[in-house]
Amino acid sequence: MNATWSRFNITSIVLGFAFLYLPIVLLIVFSFNESKLVTVWGGFSTKWYVSLFHNQGLMDATWVTARVGVISATVATVLGTLAAITLTRYTRFKGRVLFSGMVFAPLVMPEVITGLSLLLLFVAVGLDRGFFTVTLAHTTLTMCFVAVVVQSRLVSFDRSLEEAAMDLGAPPVKTFFQITLPVIMPAIVSGWMLAFTLSLDDLVIASFTSGPGATTLPMKIYSQVRLGVTPEINAACTILIAVVAIGVIIASIANKRREVQRQRDEQAAQRG
């Protein structure tokens, strides 16, 4: 490997990162702008953050988004985990390939189509659009992501663990809750986080399936932007970015620590 910093290397790194992060950096910088004009720097201020918390509309939307996210992610995690277990364990039933294809199809389905078809369904069965329908729609959207994450863990799961538990006297249900579930829990948790994040930033499906009184944060931001970008929106986005970034950083640090600890333990064990 060439470890020296050639001019070419530096240029490509700067260009690459600028391409990825310049828009976000601009957004964060202008959220601290004194001026009301988005593109003109008028000095440092945190006043938009203060006014953000007094903006009832935005606060309501945040609350809706959080509730939709938590509920849909939780339901999707339960359903997705069950689907993953069935698809990895019961390999001999007819049409398994079709079923697994169908579970994963929404992964590549254009969101517009998912949103529109859900809207048509809700209208057809006469469901009033609102909090319930948007939660249901997000569950549909995120379930397949959870199924993918959990399934990839289950494929490498050592079935003899379950056999050992049963051999030692635990009936199947107890075996599932005492052995299988704790072992695959990390995958389930990351499935939940993924589902929650997806629900958090979805605009398209929410626009189709939401109704009065259930405006999510992305919908609110989008509609406000159409009336002109205010630094308040920048502040809201900065907070969102911070929340996501902190979550990602904590998760990766915890992961790294566990990995290091594990390696150290194993080395200690090798030494005896």
Add this chain to the structure above:
Amino acid sequence: MKSLGSIRRDFAPWNDPNAKPYIQFDKVTKKFGDFTAVNNLSLTIFEREFFALLGASGCGKSTLLRMLAGFEQPTAGRILLDGQDLRGIPPYRRPVNMMFQSYALFPHMTVEKNIAFGLKQEGMPASDIEKRVAEMLRLVKLEQFAKRKPHQLSGGQRQRVALARSVAKRPKVLLLDEPLGALDKKLREETQFELMDLQQELGLTFVVVTHDQEEAMTMADRIAIMDKGEVVQVATPAEIYEAPTSRFVAHFVGNVNMFEGKVAERAANTTRITGATGAQIVVENAADAANGADIVFAIRPEKIKVSSKKPADAVNALQGEVYDVAYLGDMTVYHIKLDDGQIVRASALNASRVTEDPLTWNDRAWVSFRPDAGVVLTR
């Protein structure tokens, strides 16, 4: 008193017609789709026996063990344990425990929680569980590792945790699936003796599955040699080695020389065999081979003597030349190419440090053996 092998056994319920069988496989067949893993197999195992199922991979030995544990159901036939038919009894209600090849330790539990798992399922009071776990940890010498998780242990320690966990419930039968397969050679030898001591101490019936013949020979009271879903021979290690009943068994266990031939003449005690290339061999153990029958004479390398001059009193002596020599320290292995072209493997114990005029490559040499040194196989 003459007996096969070099050990006298006092424990031999299989020779006692009144002994009550403990585990019985009664005409058991197991099919997976079109594949027959176990074919109409009958087998009897006695209480407190250390029984080994030995065979190459795919011979059905693991399937047999898994049927006993309850993870597979026989397609036909019955399995009895202590007189009770095991049909329809799920694994979690069988009085047998299994030690898995992969150990299958619960990664999210400490060593003591792993060992306590089975006892908790039984509903044993917490104070009793604590006592039993401590006892088990002492038994496998892992007292100071009680609070560790499995990934913090070495391979040998994990193996001992798996063992402790599987005997903690005091099962009627302990099933061991390749129990030492993942250990290195030295540790494996030590652990073989530990397992034997443990079996004696706990007085349990052990059924072990292995592909390692040395392991089976060392540990087991009796060995069942399996091939293609069937039991080929059930006998003590000495009988398997010294009196195999078929070419398969003779080949499978240890090294062997085979002479193809015909029974030329049967007398009261001895039988003369004419080899395919004309060599004459006189043997005592011709079993039921009839005159003129095609047979194989099988003889182990260490029963063959190699010398540069023809021994004066030898009944069977064949001449050839040294083709290959391998010095292994405790013994020397010779490959002698007989004048008829067959290569004979012979091994000599190096009982003294110095050898007068040792044989070397291309030397003329004689191989000789006693009439009772080998067996005649008709199958």
